[in-house]
Amino acid sequence: MYKKSDVEELAVKLSGLNTVASIASRLNIGERTAVNVVWRLRKSGLVQTYRGKNRVRFYRISFANKNRSGYGLYEYISRNSKIKVVPQHELYIHEQLTPELALIKAVEQQDFRLLLAALALFSKIKDWCLLNKLAKKKKLGRKIGALYDLAKRFMRVRRIDGRTLNSFLKSKTDKYIIRGLRSSDWPEIQKKWRVHLPFGKEDLKDYDRF
Amino acid sequence: MIDFNQQKELLELVGRQLRKRTEALLIGGSAMMFHGAKAATFDIDLVFMDKNHFLRFADALGSIGFSENKQFEIFRHYETAKIKPKIFLGSDTRFDLFLNEVVCFKITDSILSRIKEEHEFGNLIVKIVAPEDIILLKCATERAKDRVDAAELARKYRIDWKVVISESILQMNVGKAVYPVFLLSFLHELRDKLKVDIPDSILAELEAVCEKALKMK
Numbered sequence: 001m002y003k004k005s006d007v008e009e010l011a012v013k014l015s016g017l018n019t020v021a022s023i024a025s026r027l028n029i030g031e032r033t034a035v036n037v038v039w040r041l042r043k044s045g046l047v048q049t050y051r052g053k054n055r056v057r058f059y060r061i062s063f064a065n066k067n068r069s070g071y072g073l074y075e076y077i078s079r080n081s082k083i084k085v086v087p088q089h090e091l092y093i094h095e096q097l098t099p100e101l102a103l104i105k106a107v108e109q110q111d112f113r114l115l116l117a118a119l120a121l122f123s124k125i126k127d128w129c130l131l132n133k134l135a136k137k138k139k140l141g142r143k144i145g146a147l148y149d150l151a152k153r154f155m156r157v158r159r160i161d162g163r164t165l166n167s168f169l170k171s172k173t174d175k176y177i178i179r180g181l182r183s184s185d186w187p188e189i190q191k192k193w194r195v196h197l198p199f200g201k202e203d204l205k206d207y208d209r210f
Numbered sequence: 211m212i213d214f215n216q217q218k219e220l221l222e223l224v225g226r227q228l229r230k231r232t233e234a235l236l237i238g239g240s241a242m243m244f245h246g247a248k249a250a251t252f253d254i255d256l257v258f259m260d261k262n263h264f265l266r267f268a269d270a271l272g273s274i275g276f277s278e279n280k281q282f283e284i285f286r287h288y289e290t291a292k293i294k295p296k297i298f299l300g301s302d303t304r305f306d307l308f309l310n311e312v313v314c315f316k317i318t319d320s321i322l323s324r325i326k327e328e329h330e331f332g333n334l335i336v337k338i339v340a341p342e343d344i345i346l347l348k349c350a351t352e353r354a355k356d357r358v359d360a361a362e363l364a365r366k367y368r369i370d371w372k373v374v375i376s377e378s379i380l381q382m383n384v385g386k387a388v389y390p391v392f393l394l395s396f397l398h399e400l401r402d403k404l405k406v407d408i409p410d411s412i413l414a415e416l417e418a419v420c421e422k423a424l425k426m427k
Contacts (some may be wrong), residue, residue, distance in 0.1 A: 008366070015368055063246030063366045067214050070329060092329045094222055 004044075010037060011046045014061045017086070023059075050086050051078060058086050071097035073105050074114060081120035083206050085113050099124040100131040107140050107147070110178050115147075116203060122148055122157040128164040141171025146193035150186060154207050169193070211250040212303045214243045218331075220254065220303065225332030227270040232263045233335045235317060235325070237347055238306075242359060244327065244338045247366050253304040256336075257317055264296075264309045267334075271298045271305055314387045315347055318380055324373070341367045342374045349378075349396035350387070360396070361404040371397075371412040375419065382423055390419045 014023060014037075024034040038059055041047045045066045050058040070092035078084045080099065093105065099121040106118035125131055135141045145168035151157050173195070176182070181198035183190075190197055212220070217240060235258075236244065239251030258264035272278070276298040295312075298305040310317060324340040339347075341363045348356040363369065378389040394416050400406040401413075 012366060012368060064244060064327070066246040067244060069218060089326050089328070092327070094218070094225075094329060094331045 007040060007044050007046075011041060011044075011061055011063060014041070015063075016061065018059045018061060019056060048072075048075075050075060050084070052084050052086060068092075070094040073097070073102060073109070076102050077106060077114060077117050077121070080124060081117040083113070083117040083120070085111075085117050087114075098127070098130070100127055100134060103131065103144065103147075104134045104138055104140060107143055107177065108138065112178055112181070112198060115178065116199060116206075119147060119151045119207075120155065122151040123155060125158050128161050132164045132167050135168065136171065139171065139173050141168040142173045142193045142195050143177045144168055145171075146177070146189055146195045146197060149189045149193070150197060150199065153186075154204055211252055212254075213250045216303075217243060217251070217254060221329075221331045221334060221336060223274055224267070224270050225330075225334035227273050228266060228333035230266060231333050231335065232266050232270075233260070233337065234258050234263065234267065235322075235337050235339055237312065237339050237344060239359065241338050241344055242363065244329070245341060245344075245363070245367070247341070247363050248359065253306055255306045255308070255312075257308045257310070257312060259310060259317065261309060264307060268296050268298070268307060276300045276305060311385075312347060313350070314385050315350055315381060315389075316384050318377070318384065320377060320380060342369055343377065345369065346374055346377055346381070346389075346393065349393045350389070357396070357399055357404060361400055361406045364400065364406045364408075371408065372415075375412070375416055378416075379419060379423075388420075388423050390416060390423050394420050 010027075014026060018026075020031050020034045020038065023029075023037060024031045027034065027037065029037070038047060041059075041061055042049075046061055046063060048060040048062075048065050048068065050060065052058055072087075073091045073093060074085050074087035075090070076097050078086075080102075091105070091109065093101070095101075103118055103121045103125070106115050106121075109115070131144065132141070135144045145165065148157065148160060148168075175194065176196050176198075178198040182196035183198060183200045185200045186197050234256040236255070237257055238253070238255035239248050240254045240256075242248035243251060256267070258267065268278070279297045279299050295309075296307040298307070321339060321343050322337075324343060325337045326340065327338045329336045329338070345360045345363055348360045374393065375390070378393045381387070381389040394413070397408050397413060397416065401408045
């Protein structure tokens, strides 16, 4: 049986990002016992789980998880995308996180891998009006439009309505989606939307259909 | 005293009042609550890196019923602060707002790089400073409860003491205070009175730094 002090001691020893294998090696125990340790820590509210590629699970063990509230942006996008992101630095949003809001936040973060993973959100957008409103507020219309056209090339996405599309085309925004990054692929999309796409064809290989 | 949920509600309320994006660093007991190392706190300490954000936040507090108190002093040696903080009192809590520095402790780029968690409450972005920096901020005060807080942080987190030492040296180089000396006596207190496990090698390294620093000063 684990006492409260044992659990706390384990939490301190294992604090940070772990996998079952790393926990087993750190504590010099078998992997099945390591799973049991994770379960015990999770029961005490000290574990946050992320899914990596090939179904690998990452566990962030910390006392901070006890008071965890809000929606983690990286966690939300990872859950809704084929491409997984494990953040060095998490952003928690204290309002209802929808695919529309998550997409806008992903563009604002200027994080390459997060934005790559966020392209999958175009298959989950239901409220184009909301997306338009948020994009207008943050002056991201043409960027969102260009990312939509890119996503459409290699995955099934929900169809955008004409009014939203026109609104995106007319919006004022700067040229770089991610500052300093500009791909030489997709010239027609970049010309149409007058923005620089950060992703090349090689970057999108993780998405199967491409 | 306010608990974590009450603090969160207050921050959400302020976030709704703000018309523009406002960023702040959360330090002290409030930051410890986000780290799960404290259950309640007397006040919410925020540091702003931009004067506009500082003033905007102060206005937002005024609009939700907090009043500025100009006579209140948070800790001793208040007169040494170049930019005096603003204190706002509510019915059962207090906001302490600082601009760029906390009395003589400057917010450096290294502190900003160690931030691993941000919380967005509407237009308010709150960044939680790392446990190492919370401990360093607490070493410059003379309050017993800060020692207890630091001990609690040291017990719940694997504190990288080398980071604490290097930041104290950096603080000494950018400011006037001999931070390593404050830190040395603070760590001795934590180890001797509060039984915090601090390696001897860390204290030895810090002693050498203090000797060098005092010779230079």
